[in-house]
Amino acid sequence: MVVIIDQELCTGCGECVEACPFEALSLENDKAQVNDACTLCGACADICPTGAITVPEVERAADDRAAGAQGVWVFAEQRQGVMPEVVAELLGQGRRLADELGVELGAVLLGHGLDGKAGELFALGADVVYMADDERLAALNDDIYTQVLARVINEHRPEVLLAGATSLGRSLIPRVATAVATGLTADCTGLAIDPEKRLLLQTRPAFGGNIMATIICPQARPQMATVRPRVMKQGPRQEGRQGRLVQVALNAGDQARTQVLEVVQELEEQVNLTGAEVVVTGGRGLGGPEGFELVRKLATALGGVVGATRGTVDAGWIGHAHQVGQTGRTVSPKLYVALGVSGAVQHMVGMQSSDNIVAVNTDPNAPIFSIAHYGIVGDLYEVVPAMLDRLAELRGQGA
Amino acid sequence: MNIVVCIKQVPDTAHVRLDPETHTLKREGVKSIINPFDLFALEAALRIREQVGGSIIALSMGPPQAAEVIKEAIGYGVDEGLLLSDRAFAGADTWATTAALAAAIGQIKGVDLIVCGKQAVDGDTAQVGPGIAQRLGRPQVAFVKAFREVSDQRLVVERQMDDGFDVVALPLPGLITVVREVGEPRPPSLKGKMRAKKYQVPVKGAAELGLAPEQVGLAGSYTQVVKVFAPQAAGERRRLEGPPQQAGTQVVDLLVDNQIIMLGS
Numbered sequence: 001m002v003v004i005i006d007q008e009l010c011t012g013c014g015e016c017v018e019a020c021p022f023e024a025l026s027l028e029n030d031k032a033q034v035n036d037a038c039t040l041c042g043a044c045a046d047i048c049p050t051g052a053i054t055v056p057e058v059e060r061a062a063d064d065r066a067a068g069a070q071g072v073w074v075f076a077e078q079r080q081g082v083m084p085e086v087v088a089e090l091l092g093q094g095r096r097l098a099d100e101l102g103v104e105l106g107a108v109l110l111g112h113g114l115d116g117k118a119g120e121l122f123a124l125g126a127d128v129v130y131m132a133d134d135e136r137l138a139a140l141n142d143d144i145y146t147q148v149l150a151r152v153i154n155e156h157r158p159e160v161l162l163a164g165a166t167s168l169g170r171s172l173i174p175r176v177a178t179a180v181a182t183g184l185t186a187d188c189t190g191l192a193i194d195p196e197k198r199l200l201l202q203t204r205p206a207f208g209g210n211i212m213a214t215i216i217c218p219q220a221r222p223q224m225a226t227v228r229p230r231v232m233k234q235g236p237r238q239e240g241r242q243g244r245l246v247q248v249a250l251n252a253g254d255q256a257r258t259q260v261l262e263v264v265q266e267l268e269e270q271v272n273l274t275g276a277e278v279v280v281t282g283g284r285g286l287g288g289p290e291g292f293e294l295v296r297k298l299a300t301a302l303g304g305v306v307g308a309t310r311g312t313v314d315a316g317w318i319g320h321a322h323q324v325g326q327t328g329r330t331v332s333p334k335l336y337v338a339l340g341v342s343g344a345v346q347h348m349v350g351m352q353s354s355d356n357i358v359a360v361n362t363d364p365n366a367p368i369f370s371i372a373h374y375g376i377v378g379d380l381y382e383v384v385p386a387m388l389d390r391l392a393e394l395r396g397q398g399a
Numbered sequence: 400m401n402i403v404v405c406i407k408q409v410p411d412t413a414h415v416r417l418d419p420e421t422h423t424l425k426r427e428g429v430k431s432i433i434n435p436f437d438l439f440a441l442e443a444a445l446r447i448r449e450q451v452g453g454s455i456i457a458l459s460m461g462p463p464q465a466a467e468v469i470k471e472a473i474g475y476g477v478d479e480g481l482l483l484s485d486r487a488f489a490g491a492d493t494w495a496t497t498a499a500l501a502a503a504i505g506q507i508k509g510v511d512l513i514v515c516g517k518q519a520v521d522g523d524t525a526q527v528g529p530g531i532a533q534r535l536g537r538p539q540v541a542f543v544k545a546f547r548e549v550s551d552q553r554l555v556v557e558r559q560m561d562d563g564f565d566v567v568a569l570p571l572p573g574l575i576t577v578v579r580e581v582g583e584p585r586p587p588s589l590k591g592k593m594r595a596k597k598y599q600v601p602v603k604g605a606a607e608l609g610l611a612p613e614q615v616g617l618a619g620s621y622t623q624v625v626k627v628f629a630p631q632a633a634g635e636r637r638r639l640e641g642p643p644q645q646a647g648t649q650v651v652d653l654l655v656d657n658q659i660i661m662l663g664s
Contacts, residue, residue: 174524184524265562327436
């Protein structure tokens with residue numbers, strides 16, 4: 001199924017070819033032609049100045065699950081009794097979506113020894129908490145977590161289910177979506193409601209963040225999305241807010257096949273890149289491993305963590321845990337400082353959604369400057385000490 | 400041990416340049432490659448075969464030219480390949496993709512282990528591996544970064560988590576997705592390359608997998624892209640001119656004034 005191009009109306013301007021994110025269009029004999037890579041996204045139809053392109057309706061098998069499904073749910077992940085920040089963010093966003101739809105906000109909590117956790121979820125905006133507290137759920141085993149979560153979903157039939165795009169969420173949730181046979185959109189950075197159709201509009205970066213795509217799940221329910229941490233805003237916390245607690249019992253036969261033998265929290269060198277407010281990254285421009293001393297100093301002064309480019313990690317200047325980019329971690333902190341980073345595409349896709357980007361590099365043509373909000377062409381060994389001095393001065397600790 | 404490695408052909412983003420004005424991809428002349436994470440999956444499979452013996456099949460779904468990645472996998476040393484290609488597969492979301500991949504794996508006898516890269520660099524969903532495991536009813540461990548034990552009965556692996564890692568035992572048959580820490584891919588061997596040249600890639604379509612056209616591709620997808628747009632360049636972009644020390648001082652002042660840095664500790 002591909003878009004329909006009216007060869008009479010097509011002027012061969014080529015705008016659609018540029019606009020197509022899927023390389024599905026080309027110009028042949030000065031007319032647009034479409035190939036099988038077309039996903040009917042409609043980007044070409046939107047941009048075509050002569051209206052030569054139409055998007056055909058796709059016939060899908062009838063699926064009446066939308067009728068009767070109600071409520072917005074959040075998967076409240078926890079590991080070793082700790083809920084990551086993204087749970088509060090999901091509840092904040094989930095609350096807004098639920099209010100817009102005029103439905104309840106539910107939270108699903110799986111684990112063992114969960115005393116007090118439900119109250120926490122009520123305080124953060126949940127109306128109902130579905131809680132399965134069982135020693136078989138003490139650690140993440142995707143198969144048993146999927147069984148329990150899918151069963152609760154099928155019984156209560158929420159219309160929306162959100163989860164964090166964390167390691168745990170991205171391991172478990174695709175399995176759950178498959179188990180309940182519904183669509184899932186990964187790593188969303190925007191969520192809204194289409195009020196007419198009551199559909200969840202799920203927006204995510206595609207192609208390494210160079211294009212944004214809005215995705216819907218028109219028929220199957222729930223409409224499921226994993227949501228990038230640190231993007232949604234937490235709601236106000238209301239101590240003592242009450243809600244309804246629904247206990248979920250496991251069946252006798254529920255048994256994980258995998259077995260978690262050990263849980264290792266890496267305290268030795270904490271690099272919580274994904275959750276950091278500030279990331280200061282060093283690149284090959286540091287000149288050598290000792291350059292990370294200065295990176296560390298600035299990170300400490302800014303209350304942030306140290307990031308690194310693939311080049312520095314491959315050169316053995318710093319551990320891989322620090323790597324930002326396509327084969328490392330994706331970060332979107334409030335402030336990203338790139339020191340001696342030239343800006344390879346693989347690096348930029350991992351940090352370009354940062355709120356504020358500062359780049360220091362001696363090469364005025366370094367690609368990093370194309371996405372930096374504050375670009376400084378200069379030697380980082382001159383710029384960074386000046387930054388540290390100014391910070392100390394402003395904090396009243398003397399220059 | 401019989402291993403299936405899932406690989407995907409993706410645009411080579413290493414040679415993609417950003418258009419500085421529109422911040423969109425310039426794709427002219429972009430080559431297609433094996434998804435970088437899938438090379439780690441291939442490497443993991445090759446190491447497991449070295450330890451316990453067995454055979455490896457590289458499986459891909461894509462247009463006819465995706466046969467290239469299967470041949471490349473042969474060059475790295477896998478035993479056989481299989482390409483799923485059919486016009487009906489076009490436009491598949493991860494639900495429809497796993498329908499085809501799981502059906503194909505289901506037709507292969509005695510698969511003990513399925514290995515996938517953690518995600519593809521064009522779609523970035525990380526959903527296909529777990530989706531296949533669920534469809535086949537097999538246990539899984541995602542984001543594997545190291546192997547502690549490999550035998551025909553089970554694997555003991557380290558699973559990367561946001562705040563550390565878990566040591567997990569996976570009974571076989573099962574599925575893993577791997578991250579780059581499993582080990583740098585070896586280069587293709589000369590012998591492998593010779594074999595790849597002559598290798599005829601077997602191809603299966605929807606009918607051969609026992610799937611109806613409405614179960615696969617765009618028609619078999621639950622999700623639908625309704626809009627595609629360029630990301631908005633957030634905020635203005637400026638250069639701070641002047642001597643480096645002065646620029647350093649100035650950027651701190653700007654960050655403080657805009658409340659990006661909080662001075663109170």
